[in-house]
Amino acid sequence: MRLSKEIRPMFHSIPPAMLARMKYLETRDAQDRDDGTPRMQRLRQIPPETGKFLALLLANAPAGDIVEVGTSAGYSTLWLALAAQATGRRLTTFEVLPEKVELARETFRSAGVDHVVELIADDARKHIEKFDEIAFCFLDAEKEVYSEIYEMVIPRLVKGGLLVADNAINHREALQTMLERALSDERVDALIVPIGKGELVCRKA
């Protein structure tokens, strides 16, 4: 028997406006890497396979808040928004640089996910404590803040909640302290997954 409203998997039903903005940001990010754009101006995005990985994890996360630290132009946020929309949820993302905030606002407007994403233009460290029931956190910020944000997020994760941190392989040395802490932390099951730049995945017991 056919259902009247067909439910399609997320990756096969990315809305055209979202797909167009993803493609635009992928092209712009690749150009940034080639043309010598200064580091702080570069988008420094996750690759598409990491976006899919995040969306799959988020679509299976328990109930609770969804938080992203480090929006840049909103590319990773679009993958999170895809999964949030598929499961009827919203998310909050933090970006501290005004030029990136402007680009991200344009991303969310043009991709039609304004109603799914709340963008807070500030340092995430000033806000994380307001979230008591985090179901999913994606951490992709300056490496100096990873340890501090890890210690803020883990106690606030719900049972089964996930913290995913980017750059666990390509910036392994800079993140050494935080990675060792996570891998030996008895509050979580943690693993580094070799996808994209390396994702640390921590699940709260």
Ligand SMILES: C[S@@+](CC[C@H](N)C(=O)[O-])C[C@H]1O[C@@H](n2cnc3c(N)ncnc32)[C@H](O)[C@@H]1O
């Ligand atoms: C690697 S980029 C994020 C890329 C983005 N997640 C993506 O894949 O599309 C890191 C961003 O984090 C921002 N950032 C760094 N520290 C932050 C903080 N404490 N709070 C909010 N944003 C921060 C930076 O300004 C930068 O735009």
